[in-house]
Amino acid sequence: MNDTLWPQGSWGYRLGYAVAKVKSKAEDQMLTPREVADLKNLDFFQEELSFDMWRDALMPTLELYPTLYGDTFIATDFVVPSKAPWPERAWGIKLGYIVKSINSNLIFRAEMEDDKQKLKEIGYEWDLLFGKWSKELLPGLCLYKAKFGHCDIPSWWVVPTNDESWPKALRGYNLGKQVVRVRRDGRQNADVADVLTELSALGFKFNAFESNFVDRVLPALEMYAKIYGDTHVPQGFIVPSKSPWPQPSWGTKLGHTVRNIRNRHQHAEQVELYREHLEKIGFVWSIYKSTAATKRDIVDPSLEVYKKINGGSAEIPRSFVVPADDSRYPDIAKSFELGAWLAHYNKRTIGLLPFQTHDGRKKTVSTNSKLRHPCTKRNLSPHAEQYWKDVLLCSFQVYAKLHDSCKDMIDNFVVPHEEPYPQSAWGLNLGLRLRHLRHGIRYANEIAKYKDELEKLGVLLDGDADAGVKYREVR
Known part of the structure; x- marks a missing residue:
């Protein structure tokens, strides 16, 4: 030096x-x-000397300086005058040099620990006061929340390098990775403790599950209850990517999450913490408590109504959903995916011979006949249709517009966390979905319905749709 x-x-x-x-x-x-x-x-053996010096000389001087000079900028050559009102023990101290050393060499770090908040309030902006997270993480979190309404940032998310709405200093900053580090270090970490007040003001949650629950699930449940008058969320329900649904919740698989909450497979800790809030919006805890209860309270009464309307021998299609506006069905069954539930129930039924179940009767068709007659087109459920159009198809359309076609999309392409892609698709492994479509592993109904559109976008190539049919027939 x-x-x-x-x-x-x-x-x-x-x-x-x-x-x-x-x-x-x-x-x-x-x-x-x-x-x-x-x-x-030299007072070398006085262990508390530095603490005494901070308490009796430096801290009082730092408090007095802005009251006399109107700001907290202390010139490097500033020396404390040897007169009142300056504290006598500080007379002659090279205060400017000490402040410079505090910033460059991090001296007096332990001594000032209890006074950090007070120094911040006075107006000092030393790096040592705010810690390493103050320069990039905090500004990044502030802007992210202003844009997207929450701090639940995916671990892979990086500030876009070509987005001028972000400051140059932050472009390319791996914000998601740093959020993971902050959560891992926890509140007790010295660097994290320096920015706890600012993080709390942003609504930052150290528990990622709590962040997801508070920022996405809870607001979506509140809106669902407001729109539909209850919290009987169908299992396949996905939050629409449009108003009036809260933007941070767009694309959330709310039905799946609600089912897991009721089965205590997800968000158990958060549910206990916010139980009173959930009960206030009318959350029902036991609607899907067990298969037997669901069958007794929802399925059997709904079946009875369906048979009265459509005839005693009428079969229920897999895509059938109990109408939310049909008063003939029980209130608890509104929007219940009855057809899908029965299909799964029949598969799991124990003690019945194959031909005695709904699915079993279908399987009595010979394999040769099945091969001669490919799978017939089935209508998509409302929620599957919504997810397909708002998330997957929309993402393929954006990709094709940006790259001329989806033909050469890599297998592991992940939807960027930025427009023009729909927010509900951000972070989605679109390349994997493309592979599933081309190989016919999933989305049979979607392929049948949107084949021409998919071929036009370059999602399906020559022979892909036929290969998918053959794959499903062999299965």
Whole structure:
């Protein structure tokens, strides 16, 4: 450190290392009497000296300075005047140099710990006060929340390098990765503790599950109850990517989440924490408590109504959903995916011969006949249709517009966290969905309904749709 305040002969001397070595020798009683006497004259052995100096001289001086000069900018050459109202113990102290050293060498870190908040309130902006997270993480979180309404940032998310709405200093910053680090370090970490007040003001949650629950699930449930008058969310329900649904919730698989909450497979800790809030919006805890209860309270009464309307021998299609506006069905069954539930129930039924179940009767068709007659087109359920159009198809359309076609999309392409892609698709592995479509592994009904559109976009190539049919027939 080539600093004129230090003797030139000491420049570059490892003083901290030397002090540590001397302390070690003192503990082992390896210092000579003369060395001990010289060090005592320097107050070397007074462990609390730095704390006394901070408490009696530096902190009072730092509090007084802005009241006399109107700001917190202390010039490097500022020396405390040897007169009132300055604290007598601080007279002659090179305060400007000490402040510079605080910022560059992080001295007095432990001594100022209890006064950090007070120094912030006075107006000092030292890095040591705010910690390493103040320069990039906090501004990044503030802007992210302003844009997207929450701080539940995916671990892979990076500030776009080509988005001018972000400051240049933040572009390319791996914000998602740093959020993971902050959550892992926890509130007790010294660097995190420096920005706790600011994080709390942003609504930042250290538990990622709590963040997802508070920022996405709870607001979506509130809106669902407001729109439909209850919280009987169908299992396949996905939050629409449009108003009046809260933007942070767009694309959330609310039906799946609600089912897991009721089965205590997800968000158990958050549910207990926010139980009173859930009960206030009318959340029903036991609607899907067990298969038997669901069958007794929802399925059987709905079947009875369906048979009355459509005839006693009428079969219920897999895509049938109990109409939300049909008063003939029980209130608890509104929007219940009855057809899908029965299909799954028949598959799991124990103690019945294959031909005695709804699905079993279908399986009596010979394999040869099945091969001669490919799978017939079935209508998509309302929620599957919504997910397909708002999330998957829309993402393929955007990709094709940006790249001329989806033909050469890589297998692991992930939807960027930015427009023009729909927010509900951000972070989605679109390349994997493309592979499933081309190989016919999933989305049979969607392929049948949107084949021409998919071929036009380059999602399906020559022979892909036929290969998908053959794959399903062999299965």
